Amino acid sequence: MESYISPIHEPLDATSPEHQDQLHMLADELLASSDFSINKMQEAARMIAMPLHYRVAAKLAISRHLLLQNDRPGKIGVVFAMWGEQNRLRPKTDDNPHGEDSLRTKVRQLQWIFRDTGIDWTLYPVDDGCPYGSGKLAAEIAAEFEGRHDIRVLFLADHLPAEKGPLRRLLSVDDSRKAGAIILGCSQAIADGAEAVMYTDADNSVHLGQIGILLDPYLQGGFRVVLGNRKHPDSILVKDGARWGIGIKNLRHMQRMIGDAIFSRGILDTQAAFKLYESQLLREIIANPTVFDFSFDTDWIAAFISRDEPFAQVPFVFIDSAAESATAKQQPMTTWETLLLGLLKSVRRYDLLKTPASREMARVIDEEVSDYRDLERIINHLPPGLDTAGEADFGDPSVISPGAMQAWIRSRKE
Numbered sequence: 001m002e003s004y005i006s007p008i009h010e011p012l013d014a015t016s017p018e019h020q021d022q023l024h025m026l027a028d029e030l031l032a033s034s035d036f037s038i039n040k041m042q043e044a045a046r047m048i049a050m051p052l053h054y055r056v057a058a059k060l061a062i063s064r065h066l067l068l069q070n071d072r073p074g075k076i077g078v079v080f081a082m083w084g085e086q087n088r089l090r091p092k093t094d095d096n097p098h099g100e101d102s103l104r105t106k107v108r109q110l111q112w113i114f115r116d117t118g119i120d121w122t123l124y125p126v127d128d129g130c131p132y133g134s135g136k137l138a139a140e141i142a143a144e145f146e147g148r149h150d151i152r153v154l155f156l157a158d159h160l161p162a163e164k165g166p167l168r169r170l171l172s173v174d175d176s177r178k179a180g181a182i183i184l185g186c187s188q189a190i191a192d193g194a195e196a197v198m199y200t201d202a203d204n205s206v207h208l209g210q211i212g213i214l215l216d217p218y219l220q221g222g223f224r225v226v227l228g229n230r231k232h233p234d235s236i237l238v239k240d241g242a243r244w245g246i247g248i249k250n251l252r253h254m255q256r257m258i259g260d261a262i263f264s265r266g267i268l269d270t271q272a273a274f275k276l277y278e279s280q281l282l283r284e285i286i287a288n289p290t291v292f293d294f295s296f297d298t299d300w301i302a303a304f305i306s307r308d309e310p311f312a313q314v315p316f317v318f319i320d321s322a323a324e325s326a327t328a329k330q331q332p333m334t335t336w337e338t339l340l341l342g343l344l345k346s347v348r349r350y351d352l353l354k355t356p357a358s359r360e361m362a363r364v365i366d367e368e369v370s371d372y373r374d375l376e377r378i379i380n381h382l383p384p385g386l387d388t389a390g391e392a393d394f395g396d397p398s399v400i401s402p403g404a405m406q407a408w409i410r411s412r413k414e
Contacts, residue, residue: 295342
């Protein structure tokens with residue numbers, strides 16, 4: 001590539017508004033280069049030795065190029081849920097060290113990526129019953145953009161109890177764990193005329209300037225489901241260490257086995273907060289949710305797989321924002337309790353326990369996993385067979401069978 005301006009000094013700080021703006025400047029410069037091509041940008045993004053900000057900017061340049069090539073107008077809804085996000089919504093200061101100015105940052109990212117593309121967007125921040133005033137703060141920030149951009153701050157509590165619709169079985173805001181808010185945001189986006197809806201997280205871990213990469217398979221390929229995949233070899237994943245003990249292998253093994261209908265299709269990053277659904281399909285999927293917690297990702301995936309709906313997966317950049325994460329604040333294994341048991345509910349509902357091993361592992365989980373405390377007994381230990389297992393081995397009953405797994409779990413309980 002030609003020479004480029006590189007005003008960002010390492011390390012790239014995703015919480016810095018200045019770094020965010022400079023990423024856009026660099027991406028614009030790369031896009032305007034006389035020797036720009038998607039292939040060259042993909043090669044640049046793969047180069048581990050290149051500065052991170054350059055690799056990210058290369059991804060952003062690809063994203064914007066794809067949207068600028070699209071000549072079909074459209075309307076997109078962008079949804080995220082808020083609970084305990086009062087710190088990340090505010091800028092970083094000495095008194096707020098984990099601040100990300102996240103709502104203003106998302107608006108600037110959407111301004112940049114959709115400029116001169118013919119695609120309208122609406123941003124839907126949804127308060128999931130936050131006791132710390134996330135929704136109120138978001139509404140105050142959104143007022144700064146009134147008349148210039150469409151930001152609709154929603155409060156789940158205002159829509160409960162519901163007599164009909166997707167939220168009718170959600171008795172109160174206290175019963176929602178993210179999914180209620182996401183469902184509300186998606187429902188509102190569909191009602192407002194969005195032809196497709198994408199959802200993300202409240203922090204700055206996913207730069208929304210990548211949305212062109214997510215939209216392209218929908219706009220050009222006709223896919224009604226497009227999933228971000230952090231495990232794709234062309235993805236850029238920045239994460240500070242592991243959040244779990246070595247026994248995470250146990251949980252992934254059980255997860256992959258009961259969710260074989262999902263994982264065997266190559267969907268290995270079920271929780272990525274970078275997904276897009278066409279509105280009519282999404283309306284059908286969320287009409288009667290199985291769960292209202294943060295296992296909703298796999299519930300929606302199980303729903304479209306049961307319909308034999310084609311899907312696309314795309315690589316993207318994810319820069320972890322763990323300090324204020326809800327999972328970091330919870331009991332360590334309550335997250336996995338929700339994911340594992342929620343997945344089991346969904347695959348049962350959609351009749352996706354197709355193999356003997358998946359059905360047998362479902363029985364083992366029924367008998368051995370009552371709540372997070374049972375998972376805590378196995379998160380720091382491994383049975384023979386899984387100690388040397390890698391990613392490709394998870395879910396394979398020949399590595400360790402459901403029966404052997406059950407015997408080992410019982411031994412841990414003793």
